[in-house]
Amino acid sequence: MLSYLANPARFMAFSSWAAPLFLAAAIVTLAIGFPWALFASPADYQQGETVRIMYVHVPAAWWSMGIFAFMGGASFVSLVWRHALADVAARGAAPIGATFAALCLITGSIWGAPTWGTWWEWDGRMTSMLVLFVIYLGYIALWSAIEDEDKAARLAAILCLVGLINLPIIKFSVDWWSTLHQPASIMRSGGSSIHPTMLGPLLTMAGGYLLLFAALLLMNMRASVFRRQVEAARLKGIGG
């Protein structure tokens, strides 16, 4: 499948129908997930209605991490096989991952106000997510700072892989740090298992986010390929 799509012409043919298809699937899934999560699912017995922000917050957290892992895979392919589409994929995924991370931080902050009584808590998970968001920003800034696209792609790939190696270390240190500073942790890590009536809408929302990511990624990649084609055509025009 991947090696079949590695051919840019085949990728463009595939993505021309796959991108709208994924987008439609994402809209349908989110159209089911949002009402289910916001109205049809039960309120939490402790948190009441505010628990519903979880359905927006948690999938954003999952996929902001998942997208960085995806970028790591694409970066690896880019460095080993020097494949242009892998560069385009890693570059196209970064702003989406950064947006998910920002969404996670913002909704986490809004969720924190009624439940923890503060807009920002230096909780281990929030801090890790903030670090991930800054890593995303650095990655995107490096891409835009280097003019030569091939060089930018491979330098960004090196940075992404170093980031991927470092993320578990950062996660571990932040956990160590937050437990040291907060003996009474507010959130139990994996303490309470989620009730099945909440798991349904949560997984639906997560599926919707993933489909949305796939659609946006394909659109970003198509835009990059088109931009390169326009530039190539313009250079040809100057030459001829």
Place this chain on the structure above:
Amino acid sequence: MSAFAATFRRDLAAMWAGGGVVAPLGYFLGATMMVPLAMGPDRLLLAAAGPPLVWIAAALAVLATLERLFQADLEDGSLDQMLLSPAPLEALVLAKGAALWCAVGLPLALAGAPAAIALQAPLALIPAIVLSLALGTAAFVGVGLVGAAVTASVKRGGVLIALIVLPFFAPPIIFGAAVAAGQEVAAALAILAGCALGAIAIGPIAAAAALRLQAE
């Protein structure tokens, strides 16, 4: 003389002659001075919260030295010579990192003693703080090599380096600050040593891969 030793001595001599040793030290002390100015001179408040803040000053001082680390080599052709050398580029990058640590990290660690005392750290903790700064700056340099290498061709890349490198400074700062606060000192020192070794192991390899691209 081996290529490693030659690179090490050249960089150390260049930094010594070019004010590369004194300037970061001055920066470090200046940044430390900002802490009581911002926090107020209250001794009890400083004793409770001040000592870990030497880590912010140390991180910024190392950060400020990174921008020119490979840029000069890229501009004057030294990088091409390093690539032509039979010695592996990774070893030469490691030599440059070692020189940077000797010129900047080690003096910063020693200057950490008066800085921490001024911020009301208990005297018994000073040797541990100096040791932690020596280890932590080694970790900063290891990560900094990567940041400096991927941005070597970017003009005025200082802000970009800071944005790229600062998140990776988080683990050394966390454990270094724990030492400065006197919390779990032995464990934090051991993990700091691990951070330093990890950064020294990965940093030169990733930085050398980036520099090969920069020279193309």
